[in-house]
Amino acid sequence: MIEPSLALYGEAFDQVEQHLLDLLNATGVRYCLMVDRKGFVLSHKEALWAPRPPALDSIATLVAGNAAATGALASMLGERTFSEQIHQGENGVLYVESIGDKALLVLIFDSSVPLGKVKLYAKKTIAQLESVLDNVGEAPKIEFDKGFSDTAGALLDDLFG
Amino acid sequence: MSTINFAAREINCKIVYYGPGMSGKTTNLKYVFGTIPGHLRGEMVSLATEDERTLFFDFLPLDLGSVQGFKTRFHLYTVPGQVFYNASRKLILRGVDGIIFVADSAPNRLRANAESMRNLRENLVEHGINLKEVPLILQINKRDLPDALPASMIRAVLDPKGELPVFEASAHEGVGVFECLKMVSKLVLERLSQPK
Ligand SMILES: Nc1nc2c(ncn2[C@@H]2O[C@H](COP(=O)(O)OP(=O)(O)OP(=O)(O)O)[C@@H](O)[C@H]2O)c(=O)[nH]1
Ligand SMILES: [Mg+2]
Numbered sequence: 001m002i003e004p005s006l007a008l009y010g011e012a013f014d015q016v017e018q019h020l021l022d023l024l025n026a027t028g029v030r031y032c033l034m035v036d037r038k039g040f041v042l043s044h045k046e047a048l049w050a051p052r053p054p055a056l057d058s059i060a061t062l063v064a065g066n067a068a069a070t071g072a073l074a075s076m077l078g079e080r081t082f083s084e085q086i087h088q089g090e091n092g093v094l095y096v097e098s099i100g101d102k103a104l105l106v107l108i109f110d111s112s113v114p115l116g117k118v119k120l121y122a123k124k125t126i127a128q129l130e131s132v133l134d135n136v137g138e139a140p141k142i143e144f145d146k147g148f149s150d151t152a153g154a155l156l157d158d159l160f161g
Numbered sequence: 162m163s164t165i166n167f168a169a170r171e172i173n174c175k176i177v178y179y180g181p182g183m184s185g186k187t188t189n190l191k192y193v194f195g196t197i198p199g200h201l202r203g204e205m206v207s208l209a210t211e212d213e214r215t216l217f218f219d220f221l222p223l224d225l226g227s228v229q230g231f232k233t234r235f236h237l238y239t240v241p242g243q244v245f246y247n248a249s250r251k252l253i254l255r256g257v258d259g260i261i262f263v264a265d266s267a268p269n270r271l272r273a274n275a276e277s278m279r280n281l282r283e284n285l286v287e288h289g290i291n292l293k294e295v296p297l298i299l300q301i302n303k304r305d306l307p308d309a310l311p312a313s314m315i316r317a318v319l320d321p322k323g324e325l326p327v328f329e330a331s332a333h334e335g336v337g338v339f340e341c342l343k344m345v346s347k348l349v350l351e352r353l354s355q356p357k
């Protein structure tokens with residue numbers, strides 16, 4: 001596989017969830033996601049008061065695509081990376097920052113939330129998340145057996161006819 | 162390797178439609194989007210130019226359901242086929258688990274097909290992957306064209322050793338679309354149960 005793929009499980013997963021939750025509570029953002037570089041949501045927390053989030057799958061994909069494009073631009077311009085991306089709208093803000101080279105932190109919040117505060121707490125959370133991810137080893141190999149292929153085959157028949 | 166998220170028990174597979182400009186990659190995705198019931202798929206995201214040419218990618222998530230307790234999802238992407246978009250094309254290939262190469266049957270696109278296949282191999286090499294490690298399906302599209310080249314000729318150019326699974330298609334009518342998708346999905350999932 002081309003991209004390091006993250007397998008989050010067990011204690012590491014719980015720690016990530018807790019760090020995201022702490023960040024959410026400390027800053028007052030609406031949605032807080034950890035996304036891998038391929039555009040998959042690894043973990044997601046939302047404020048209790050927040051309305052139903054928009055399609056997170058699509059957000060993750062676009063954010064990862066955007067980050068990949070920005071990274072390619074950085075290297076063309078001789079930079080190691082452009083770390084953070086901030087998109088400010090009239091009502092809300094999308095903030096994306098790298099968590100090492102494996103993942104991205106995505107925060108979505110109202111314009112009324114002070115950006116400086118979010119940045120400050122995000123940096124702290126990123127340091128914590130990086131150290132969690134550094135300690136995530138190889139995923140335990142799951143042995144998918146023949147039953148896996150059979151079940152998958154039957155589901156594919158259902159889905160694709 | 163597909164991303165496996167143990168805590169949430171999810172398997173996510175990335176499938177990419179590759180091929181020359183205008184060969185019908187976006188058309189494949191639109192057909193899938195229009196045919197699969199809404200509760201099994203997400204929204205389709207298209208980053209396209211005003212004249213409907215893919216600029217960065219199209220994206221469509223599909224839910225297969227639960228396989229041995231793992232919620233299994235496919236993320237379908239198309240690349241922009243136009244030659245000068247290679248930088249974006251390369252980005253989309255990151256982390257790919259399976260590829261459907263959509264070839265165009267029009268006589269004046271034979272060379273474009275060949276160049277796109279060569280470009281695919283080059284981009285994979287740059288990412289450090291061996292083409293043999295990623296399931297690749299050849300879809301020979303636009304079979305409905307009155308002057309379509311013989312499928313055997315297109316195959317001889319793109320897959321001279323006859324190694325790839327091949328399907329003929331008319332994507333705008335949906336012919337061959339699901340056959341390809343099913344085959345590549347099957348190959349991707351089989352790899353999970355075959356430790357290397
Ligand atoms: N006759 C015929 N036309 C097709 C078929 N499939 C697609 N087309 C047409 O081919 C044109 C290009 O299709 P797209 O799906 O946009 O092509 P693409 O591969 O996504 O092109 P790029 O985004 O530029 O890479 C459209 O006008 C389609 O309607 C087919 O099976 N037969
Ligand atoms: Mg297209």
